[in-house]
Amino acid sequence: MDGSDVIRSHLPTLPATPGVYRMIGADGGILYVGKAKNLKRRVASYTRTEGLPNRTRRMVALTRSMEFVTTHTEAEALLLEANLIRTLRPPFNVLVKDDRSFSYIVLGQGHAFPRLMHHRGTARRYGEARRNDLFGPYASPALVGMTIAALQRAFLLRTCDDATFTSRTRPCLQHQIKRCSAPCVGRVTEEDYAAQMRGVRDVLNGRSAAVQAEFARHMMDCSDRLAYEDAARWRDRIRALTALQSRQDINLEGSLEDADVLAVHAEGGTACVQVFFVRGGRNQGTRAFFPRHDRDEDEAAILAAFTAQLYEDTPPPHRLLLSHDLPDRALLGEALTLAAGRRVEVEVPQRGPKRRIVEHALTNAREAHGRRMAERSAQAKLLAGVARLFGLPGIPARIEVYDNSHIQGAFPVGAMIVAGPEGFQRNAYRRFHIKDPAVAGDDYAMLREVLTRRFGRALREDPDRRNGLWPDLVLIDGGLGQLNVARTVLADLGIEDVDLAAIAKGPDRDAGRERFFLPGREPFQLAPNDPVLYFLQRLRDEAHKTAIDSHRARRTKAMEHTRIDGIPGIGPARKKALLHHFGSSTAVAAAGLKDLEAAPGISATVARRVYEHFHG
Structure with missing residues (x-):
């Protein structure tokens, strides 16, 4: 059956009640999550494809099954929809594409x-x-x-x-x-x-x-x-x-005690939502979001979907001030009131002080959108330069850069960083703790393990390359030897369509004198002032920094482990008390029973337990 037939087959059993529906593709992935006041009527609308936008028709064509959850009210359906969208991240929904979390002050x-x-x-x-x-x-x-x-x-x-x-x-x-x-x-x-x-x-x-x-x-x-x-x-x-x-302090005519101001600006197929956080009449910062959406979405629809997702895991304030009116503004207020357990007002001010601060947020949204477009344009030029330099078939959408770090073989780690048209994609970074102790300290063997684990997993989890997580270019921090290791690993795994390159530091490790290695080509250098060279140096340096930070974190964690760890009844407080009293875990191990009993916070029972742990 095609998508319309699949959807039509569910109609006889659907109730005319509020709920949430999920459209599922052939591979089992969630294509879209939607909510409805009347599930039967809403789902039936997808069977009349002639009047649907191209994006929706494409989604219907890909649908192979559906799932449904009924709710008591439409407001509950809206909250559940926002939760599922943030969790499942379906490709046909508007997504709040921001992996940064908010910060709070906590009084214990x-x-x-x-x-x-x-x-x-x-x-x-x-x-x-x-x-x-x-x-x-x-x-x-x-x-x-x-x-x-x-x-x-x-x-x-x-x-x-x-x-x-x-x-x-x-x-x-x-x-x-x-x-x-x-x-x-x-x-x-x-x-x-x-x-x-x-x-x-x-x-x-x-x-x-x-x-x-x-x-x-x-x-x-x-x-x-x-x-x-x-x-x-x-x-x-x-x-x-x-x-x-x-x-x-925030300059505002009138009183705005506890509110968030949300303004959206969309242009050229991208959108920016600017949020001002005001609590107790004070500015607690602003943030620009760039939600993922279809080019056909209008600003009100983007703002509606964004607002519902924003407060899925963040307590809403007493009032929201929006730049655009929403088709379901009353429903949004009802849903947020239900989630917060108190009244939440959703307003679209038309005049006065509140409208002025909304206009201020809208101006910031336009400016942030302009900066983002300028950055993307510059990034696109650099990626095009990389494609020309390495002879790639197209502009790379995903570049993965690999590096290793260790100290004389101790605490070996590998790091993978990712960059693309949006810049560094830090949520896609990966750290690899080297598992084989025999390869620790051998840069070639460490790189072989890292690449084998990364691409072996990719072949198992996404053999058809549908999720967009396969790289267009793999850049290795190293020379010809590292490049040959990468070629061997990919050949052994049967991967032939991933381009490889290596960047080696120049003589005396001078920046600007790097040499590049590609399969089948002689090593070459770029002019010291070439913008593409600066870009590739940034990628290499980011991978190097990530590898060193991962190594340092692993080493610090290991150093925090002492001979006291693992003794039953010795938690962080008693461990710290013993170390403060004796100075080191070695001194604790050598202490006599009476000495242990004299330590602050250590009872006779605990002291005997520690003594017997070290002295049998």
Whole structure:
């Protein structure tokens, strides 16, 4: 059956209720996820292909089966649709193509002296969200870091983990530089610390004016009592709070306490959605998104799909201000209200201060879109230059670059980075821990293992090359020897249509004197000022940096493993207590039973367990 017949065969059993449907291709991949107020009526519309856009007709033609889930309401269907789109990433849906996560400020609970910390990732499913206070989202981790630093100076909260807090016997450096009140050693009472926590909550909720006025009263009181050092400390805290306010104030006529502003600009088959995050009347950063969509999608449809997916795992604010009206705006508000457990208003302001900030976001969307198009144009020229240089059949859409790293054979790793028309595709990077100990230190053997694992898996998982994850060019950091290894691996696997090249550092490893190796060609160099040479150097350097970072992370993790690890009953806190008391795991192993019992936090039972572990 063709796609229309497949869809038509499901109609007799479909209910006229809200739900979500999935269109599935011949290979089992999800082509499209959609929601409907009436499943039967919505799915039936796909059988009348004459009136459908070309994109939709193509999707129907590829459909070989369908799956359905009914829901109680259309709002529930919208939430489920957004969840499935983000999870399954079907090619015919508008996708929020942004792998970066949002950042949040977290105030811990369940501890006498809660910590102030930075969380990056999902908020709604964050494991401690129900026990902690979560503030955000913030558009960038850097802004969260600056905010936490300012809050530390203003309120002296701890940022250390609980294990470090428990093991401290004297104040740390944070206390010395006046960023922590040292609750770990009793320098502040629970009541005073709780007051500091309330101050942080007030500031993050937009009530910083009252907090600053209270700080000023304390400063004047200290000054009146001639306690000038205490007055100076309150002055420094006021300055920290003022600096925080100056970084986060947003110029806005009127009041906008808790809202996100979303504006979309589409042109030339691509779109940019600019989001302003405003919480407590303060700007918490902006971010430009570039969702993947079909060229035929209009701006309102792009914005509708984007908004539903954005808040699938991010708590929505009380109000959304949109640049375009949506066909299902009321439904979107109902769905977000259902997800948030409180009322969420979705507005399209037409005049006044709110419209002005929407216009500001729209201007930013146009400018970000223009910059993105300019970057893509420059990237396209460089990729075209690479195609000419290496004699490729077309402009490469995916370049994979490989490099290895080790120190005298220890902790060997391989790295693969990916670049294409959008620049570096960091979500596609791969790190390989070398499994065969016999090849550690042998660059050729390490490269052979990495390439065999990468392309062997590709042959198993995508032999027909449908998912777009096969490279058009493989670039090896090395010379003729590395190139020959890559040729042998691909030949052994029966892969004949992947182009290979190697880039070797010049004499004395000078940048600009690199030599290039291709199968069947003599090595050659490029002019030192050639833009294509700079581009290939960037690719090579990114692979080298990724390999070194992976090696360093593996080495650090191994160094953190001590002889104490693996002893039953010895967790991070007791491990740290033993190492602080004895200085090293070797000294712990050599300690007597009485010495172990004298360590802080180590009971007689635990001490005997540690002693017997080392002495049988």
